[in-house]
Amino acid sequence: MNKDEILEILKEHPSWYQKIRLPFGLDTPGRDRSQIANQIFPTDLDGASVLDIGCAEGYFSFAAKERNAGRVVGVDIDGDRLATAIRLSRVLGMDIEFLKRSVLDVSELGVFDYVLCLNILHHVTDPINIIHKLVNMTRKKLVLEIGDIGLKSPDIGRLRANKALLGWWGPLLKSLPSALQPSILVVNSRGRFLMTRKWIEHFFHNQHCDVERLEFINSDRPNRYLALVSRRNLTALRFVSGPSSIGKSEFVRRLKSGDLEVSQLLDLNMQDGWQVMTALDLQKSPGVEVNKLALEYNICRPILRRYRDYEFDPALTIERVADKKTAYILVCPSEYLVSRVKEVLNSYWLPMRRHKRRAERLIFEYSQPGRLRKLYDSWISYCKAHGFEVRYIDVSSRKAKAITEELALKLVS
Ligand SMILES: C[S@@+](CC[C@H](N)C(=O)[O-])C[C@H]1O[C@@H](n2cnc3c(N)ncnc32)[C@H](O)[C@@H]1O
Structure with missing residues (x-):
């Protein structure tokens, strides 16, 4: 020109x-x-x-x-x-x-x-x-x-x-x-x-x-x-998920300390550069670079935080930037969960009103017929709809073990 x-x-x-x-x-x-x-x-x-x-x-x-x-x-x-x-x-x-x-x-x-x-x-x-x-x-x-x-x-x-x-x-x-x-x-x-x-x-x-x-x-x-x-850009994301009081934190603590049984169950070796966080840690840590993330996720969050639906939980936006996604879901019968919630409440020397309200809500969710199953169903659907490979771990006995979806659903029904 x-x-x-x-x-x-x-x-x-x-x-x-x-x-x-x-x-x-x-x-x-x-x-x-x-x-x-x-x-x-x-x-x-x-x-x-x-x-x-x-x-x-x-x-x-x-x-x-x-x-x-x-x-x-x-x-x-x-x-x-x-x-x-x-x-x-x-x-x-x-x-x-x-x-x-x-x-x-x-x-x-x-x-x-x-x-x-x-x-x-x-x-x-x-x-x-x-x-x-x-x-x-x-x-x-x-x-x-x-x-x-x-x-x-x-x-x-x-x-x-x-x-x-x-x-x-x-x-x-x-x-x-x-x-x-x-x-x-x-x-x-x-x-x-x-x-x-x-x-x-x-x-x-x-x-x-x-x-x-x-x-x-x-x-x-x-x-x-x-x-x-x-x-963010994650090469791998693993959910370590389950309802309140099922023992996720203990599971994660063992994972961090290099416990072989938990590492094998989650098919995850901490030496490979994994970072372990809760949803709350993730929300509080902008600026922290993460490549492989094991996210401890409480599937009661939408109930406790009033999001109602997993689609509205900001912590779960992390799944949009992950390549390989696996959801490990911890399961156990509702009676076990109810007794754990009571145990946690009793462990407070002076429980506050919000502790009591939370415990009441969880006991309601766990003990009303069909509600625990519904909670798991909606979490499983969310994970599958977002491209996660889903695996189940039964934590109802001292030795946690991998189980099939059919057995997992039977356990929580
Ligand atoms: C103020 S100029 C900014 C131009 C350029 N982005 C910059 O900052 O140098 C705004 C431009 O956006 C265009 N624009 C305004 N509303 C828009 C819209 N809804 N969708 C796409 N372009 C829009 C206008 O036609 C205009 O060319």
């Missing part, structure tokens, strides 16, 4: 958002986002796939291709911007799929190593649902650029805007150090969603155990910031 043809493109585009370097020393007249691209991408993407949502004229898609990305897809709902992005990809000789599509319709494009969603979330009506969806489309890193309520902005105009949004709390909150800033998600007077960093932190730490690390970087725009969300 000659210089005149490129000048024609520059003249014809209605409004430029991004500065893009072109041949003949030419640039598009938009915002220079190269600092941000340098912080998002490594220097060599080594064939990684990239999805750029709300790509505008395509700057980040080009930046990814320049860094040796493999498949790159840019989507935008603005036809003018997309048409220009396509023309520029020809100028730059880059093979990129540019598609006219909304952020609401990206799921069918598949999974990408990098997913970028910069400066879009405040334009949509349901950002929370979109973030959940984008996490599931990400193999390595999801990058969000988000509108903040501007607590740290030094300019007085913002201070006034905060006052309008939050009353006198605005200026007050603005003066807080970042560690004390509040977790806020608000819709401002223009109908835009604004989220503080603390809110994003709470959201990912409490809702997504499939996220390993969350980092923030400053945006080149005032009152915006970027969240870099790195997804």
